[in-house]
Amino acid sequence: MMTYRKKLFFALITLIIVVLIALGILLGNLFKNSYVQAFNEQIQKETTFIAHYIQEHGGIHSFLDQNNTVDLKPLIDSNVTILTEEGDVLYDSNEEKIEHPNRHAQVLQQIVKAQGQEGYEVPEGKVDFHYYWQVIKTDDEIEGYIVHSSEISIIEQMNKQMWQILTISLGAALIIILMLGSMITKRYARPIEAATMTAIELAQGNYRARTSETYSAETKMLITSLNILARNLEEAQISREMHQDRLETLIENIGSGVIFIDSKSYITLINREYKRLFKVNPIHFMFRSYYEVIEFEEIISIIEEIFRTEQIIKRQMKLPLESESRHFEVYGAPIIGNHDEWNGILLIFHDITELKRLEQIRKDFVANVSHELKTPITSIKGFSETLLDGALHDEETLRSFLTIILEESDRLQVLIQELLNLSKMEQQVFVLNRQDVDLIQMLTDISMMLSTRLEEKQLTLDIVGPNQAFIEGDLSRIKQVFINLMSNAVNYTLTGGAIMVCVKEEEDTVIVEIQDNGIGIEPKELPRIFERFYRVDKARSRDSGGTGLGLAIVKHILEVHHGKVKVESTVGVGTTFTVTLYKKLHT
Structure with a gap:
């Protein structure tokens, strides 16, 4: 060329x-x-x-x-x-x-x-x-x-001489003019060629291209302007790429599912959270019509309504996914350009399953607290009214009723105290009394405390482990954890059963397993057993005198100690609680 x-x-x-x-x-x-x-x-x-x-x-x-x-x-x-x-x-x-x-x-x-x-x-x-x-x-x-x-006769000779002179003169002039022309074209055309090549590079997207500014003063303005344009384009490109990267990072890492549908009803963008929530494969999902790949009629209805009304829509719905049903708050908005051109629809899926669960827990908590408080208060009020109605003169009845009133008052006091303790733990307003705790000695003491109940139900409780196993923690709090766990093991193990407590030391931690062969827990109940007032068997729990706060307290005490608790259970076989505590508390 x-x-x-x-x-x-x-x-x-x-x-x-x-x-x-x-x-x-x-x-x-x-x-x-x-x-x-x-x-x-x-x-x-x-x-x-x-x-x-x-x-x-x-x-x-x-x-x-x-x-x-x-x-x-x-x-x-x-x-x-x-x-x-x-x-x-x-x-x-x-x-x-x-x-x-x-x-x-x-x-x-x-x-x-x-x-x-x-x-x-x-x-x-x-x-x-x-x-x-x-x-x-x-x-x-x-x-x-x-x-x-x-x-x-001389005219022909003169003509020849004239043409010879003209040829020599014009030839010399041609050579001189060509030299001057070459210098001129080199002076002016070369910078223009360089500017042209730079402009081509810029048109192809190479905004790093520059032209040397060492040319003549006549083309300096052109070259300088072109280089300024290139720098501005490069800065604009860098800025655009930064904004693009930020936007892509934001969309990809936002905690809600995002989907974009263009004006022709084709899906052109889905983010990582949407793929995780709905288990979709981008290969079979992208650049296809939404009504071909979205299987939920509720979502299709929202999309069609936005296309029809061009209005923002926010709606809550429950969608059945592969593993479980989840609650979503779906936010849909039309994307309209600066010149009122229709660009598509943006849908955002906020997973509010946890919020719904917490709302249900709150409702259950209010109902359970009301019930737990109502039961002793009703008993106290009923027996007090009976005594006032004339039973005061019957000494045996009076003693029996007052004993019941005292027991219900103690139960009410324990419930209120545990609620206060749990509230303090959740707000992290109490201070741990750090000291070295020998878990073997503490578990032995707890087994002595439970000996009467063990004998009543003809249960065996064995502690297996080293002679000593020390950790750093609050003795009273740690003791409360294992009292609650071992008491539950006693309460939910049938007569003649066995309870095994195994203590194992590792390099930085001590692991305690409390295993029983009791009634077990249903798999669907396992995620909720550490909630306040949640009972697997409500009748048996109340008969055993529990408040329904024991496992919630266990969970919070262990969290304060940076420990962990997990549970494994099989219905009719038994349950195992595994507690992991650090030998030295992390500050």
């Missing part, structure tokens, strides 16, 4: 050559015309001189009789012909009559027929042979004609 500089250079060469050739032709013609004009003037002067000379010697006949032609020849280097008025040739020294007699005679006849005082004649086909004639008068009467003819 020919560059701009080469095109400009060849165009300049062509123009110069054409101009020089035209100039050479023009100068050649001017020179030739000038020479011919001078030659004709000379012939005219010579002819006038001869005519006067003949007239001074008494006219044509006298001139010829005196043989004065011999004296005339040395004076002029040309051909002379003398004619009578009728056209008869009296004297002729013209060589043309020898080479071309017919053409010579024809020219002479044309002169006679002209009947003028003087004039020029040029034979047809003989442009370099000129005739000039003039009348000769004697006593104001036309006696004849003097015809002076001559060949411009």
